[in-house]
Amino acid sequence: MGVRRRLQIVLAVVVLALALFAILVGSRLALVSSSGSIVTNQVQPAVRTASDIALNILDVDLTASRYALTQEVAARNENVVADNLVRSGLRSLSETTQGDERTRQASGELTTSYLDWFTTVISPTMSATSVSQRAKAREAAASTTAAKKTDALRANLNTLQTDLYLWRTQATDDTAQSLTILKSALAVSLIGILILVLVLRWGLRRWVTQPLIDVAADLRQVADGDTTHQIGRTGPAEIAQTAQDAEDMRRRLMYEIDEAIAAREALDQRGPVVAALRRELQGRVTATTATIPGLETAGLMLPAEGVLAGDWFTTQVLADGRLAITLVDVSGHGPLAGLTALKLKYALAAALDAGGTPRSALEAAAGTLSGEIERFATACVVTISGAGEVVWANAGHPAPMIIDRRTVTAHLAPTGPLLSGLGGDWTMNKTKLASESTILLVSDGFTESQDSEGAELKDAWSDDYIATLMAESDSVRGGIERLAAAARERADQWRVDDLTIVGVRRS
Numbered sequence: 001m002g003v004r005r006r007l008q009i010v011l012a013v014v015v016l017a018l019a020l021f022a023i024l025v026g027s028r029l030a031l032v033s034s035s036g037s038i039v040t041n042q043v044q045p046a047v048r049t050a051s052d053i054a055l056n057i058l059d060v061d062l063t064a065s066r067y068a069l070t071q072e073v074a075a076r077n078e079n080v081v082a083d084n085l086v087r088s089g090l091r092s093l094s095e096t097t098q099g100d101e102r103t104r105q106a107s108g109e110l111t112t113s114y115l116d117w118f119t120t121v122i123s124p125t126m127s128a129t130s131v132s133q134r135a136k137a138r139e140a141a142a143s144t145t146a147a148k149k150t151d152a153l154r155a156n157l158n159t160l161q162t163d164l165y166l167w168r169t170q171a172t173d174d175t176a177q178s179l180t181i182l183k184s185a186l187a188v189s190l191i192g193i194l195i196l197v198l199v200l201r202w203g204l205r206r207w208v209t210q211p212l213i214d215v216a217a218d219l220r221q222v223a224d225g226d227t228t229h230q231i232g233r234t235g236p237a238e239i240a241q242t243a244q245d246a247e248d249m250r251r252r253l254m255y256e257i258d259e260a261i262a263a264r265e266a267l268d269q270r271g272p273v274v275a276a277l278r279r280e281l282q283g284r285v286t287a288t289t290a291t292i293p294g295l296e297t298a299g300l301m302l303p304a305e306g307v308l309a310g311d312w313f314t315t316q317v318l319a320d321g322r323l324a325i326t327l328v329d330v331s332g333h334g335p336l337a338g339l340t341a342l343k344l345k346y347a348l349a350a351a352l353d354a355g356g357t358p359r360s361a362l363e364a365a366a367g368t369l370s371g372e373i374e375r376f377a378t379a380c381v382v383t384i385s386g387a388g389e390v391v392w393a394n395a396g397h398p399a400p401m402i403i404d405r406r407t408v409t410a411h412l413a414p415t416g417p418l419l420s421g422l423g424g425d426w427t428m429n430k431t432k433l434a435s436e437s438t439i440l441l442v443s444d445g446f447t448e449s450q451d452s453e454g455a456e457l458k459d460a461w462s463d464d465y466i467a468t469l470m471a472e473s474d475s476v477r478g479g480i481e482r483l484a485a486a487a488r489e490r491a492d493q494w495r496v497d498d499l500t501i502v503g504v505r506r507s
Contacts, residue, residue, distance in 0.1 A: 010203060017196055021189040029182060035175035038099055043168045046096040046103065050164055053089040054157055056082045057114065064122045068138065079126055086114060093160075100167045106160040113156045117149040211235025215243045222250055227257065230489055248478065251485045255302070290315040292323045294386035294507055298477035300484055302445075302499040310337040310377075311443050311498035312345055316352060322383045324352045326361075327397065327502055328419075329443045330377040340375045343368045344419070348381065358383060358393035359428045362419065366395075369421045376420035380441060382412065388433040388506050393426045395419050400441040401463060404434060406471045408463035412439070438470060438479070438505040445499035446483075452492040460490075476503040 059082035067075040090111045097103040124137040140146055211234045218231040231247040233240045289297040299313050310330035318324055326348050330341045347368045351361040358381035369375060378397035384390050392400075396418035399411035416426030433439060447458040469486055470479035480501040488494055 010200060014196065014200070017192060021192055024185045025182070025189055027185075031178040031181070035171060035178045039168070039171045039175060042096050042099045043164070043171050046093060047164050047168060049089050049093045049096065050157075050160055053086055053093065053110075054161075056085040056089060057153070057157070060086060060118070060122060064125050068125045068128075068134065068141075076126060079122070083118065083122075090114065097167075100163070103160070103163040103167050106156065106163045110153075110156040110160050113149070113153045117153040120149045121146045207236055208239070211239045211243075215239065215246070218243070219246060227254055228489060230485065247485075248481065251481050254485070254488070255300075255481075289502075290317050290323065292317055292321060292386055294388075295323055295384060296476050296505045296507060297323070297325070297503065298475070298480055299502040300480050300500065302484065310341055311445065311500040312341050313441070313500055313502050314345065314349060315502070316349060318352060318383065319355060322385050323504070324358075325382045325384070325439075325441065325502055325504060326352070326379065327441045327443065327500060328365075328377055328379040329397065329445075329498065329500070331375060337375075340369070340372065340377070344377060344379070348379070352381070352383075357428060358391055359415075359426050362393050362395050362416070362426045366419050366423055369419060370423075372421045376418045378444075379419050380412065382439065382441070382504075384433060384439070384504060384506075388435070388437075390431045390433050390439070391428055392431075393428045395424070395426060398442060398444055398447050398458075400439055401466070402431070402433065403438045403440055403467045403470055405436065406464065406468050408467050409437070433504075433506045435506055438476065438503055440466070440470065440480075441500075441502040442483075443498060443500040445497035446487055446501060448497065449487055449491045449499070450493075451490050457487060457490065470503070476505045479503060 060079060063075050063079035063082055066072065067079060090107070093107045094104070094111065097107045121141050124140050125134075128134040128137045214232060214234050218229060221229045222231065227250065231243050231250055233243050233247070235243070289299050291297045297315050299315065301311060301313065303311070310332055311328070313325070313327040316324050316326075326345075328341060328344050328348070330337045330344065344365045347365045348361045351364040356364065361381050362379060365377075365379065369377075377395075379395040380392065380397040380400060381394075382390060382392040382400065390412075392412045393416065394400075394412055394414040395416055396414050399413045401408045402410040402412070410431060412429070412431070415429055417424040447456065449457045451457075451460065466483065469482050473479040473482050480503045483501055484499065487499070
């Protein structure tokens with residue numbers, strides 16, 4: 001996963017976390033606001049209205065009593081005003097107590113008892129115009145029924161005030177609890193943001209800073225002269241690809257260094273003749289290879305002694321359009337081994353160009369060794385068509401592998417003896433190379449390289465491990481270079497023997 005993708009994920013997490021924090025704090029704040037609004041807009045006005053109603057009911061009772069005694073018009077008018085205020089207060093109270101069912105019911109019962117009390121006790125007194133009517137009104141006001149109506153009114157007024165007190169207490173408690181929850185939500189949000197910042201800092205260090213530090217440390221070690229130190233592929237895709245590019249550059253520098261060392265050693269072997277032989281046999285360490293449509297090829301040759309090795313390989317396009325890959329390992333090193341290798345190269349190439357099969361090419365090469373008792377060679381000749389048809393003959397060479405992605409599916413086993421002056425008889429075998437599969441040919445300089453404990457690579461590395469190393473690169477060239485670099489890093493001593501690797505992949 002790349003840095004960009006990871007940053008997008010981190011940004012999405014941050015936005016989501018902030019949204020959750022905002023929702024948490026916003027909901028708590030809304031609850032506090034709602035609780036405060038209930039206290040401000042409903043409870044407190046209802047309490048004031050209830051107090052005003054109680055005072056106005058008292059005024060209604062007093063003005064009625066005074067009117068009954070004095071018949072003053074002023075007392076009558078004051079009674080009407082007080083009654084209107086009570087009725088207006090009861091309507092207002094009915095509206096402001098809608099938020100609490102118990103208080104709303106108490107308000108309704110108070111309204112009913114007031115109207116009943118006013119009709120039974122007050123109204124007869126205020127409407128009496130004659131002496132007899134006033135006498136009856138006084139009797140009605142002093143009756144048991146009037147006393148019950150008055151007691152009911154007082155009881156309902158007390159109930160309303162009690163319910164209002166309970167409502168105010170509950171609303172105040174709710175507001176206080178909402179404030180406490182809001183404080184907790186703010187604290188959780190702050191802690192969450194702090195944790196988020198710490199996680200972001202950790203992620204930035206893990207995904208960006210530390211991988212860059214690791215790659216820089218590897219580069220410094222190589223720059224300080226340890227050219228065998230591998231630059232690790234670490235971190236997200238972009239940084240890992242940069243590290244891989246640096247590792248590829250280090251490997252190519254290693255090959256150039258090997259080639260320079262080989263050139264210097266060639267001068268010690270009386271350079272001009274040896275250099276000419278080397279040009280015929282090897283070309284550059286990472287020479288260009290021939291290919292045909294549908295196939296990708298690459299080869300790598302690292303000599304053990306000077307520029308002249310006993311190993312060589314060629315890739316050539318045949319007259320029928322097939323590709324021929326030849327890998328030969330002549331015993332020994334130096335000029336004499338080089339002359340033998342050159343004879344074998346010309347014999348094999350000529351036989352194949354003339355339309356020969358891998359078997360007849362080996363027979364022609366064996367003929368050039370007639371009389372050379374001390375020299376022998378292993379060889380493998382493989383021809384491949386663009387459709388993946390494979391024919392091979394193997395003269396005692398380490399069996400090439402067929403790799404399907406990360407698994408070795410077959411080996412091109414020997415089909416006859418070594419090439420030598422004793423001659424021999426070879427057969428040919430056929431197989432099919434599937435799409436995206438690779439044929440890997442190596443010399444014994446690869447399979448027999450030893451670590452510090454003397455263990456050979458062919459015993460230490462499984463076929464599937466080699467296949468995995470090849471699969472870690474998108475190209476055949478990158479795969480064989482990765483193999484050579486891994487073998488070099490494992491080996492206790494390098495360039496003890498010639499090392500050749502050739503790969504052919506079908507697309």
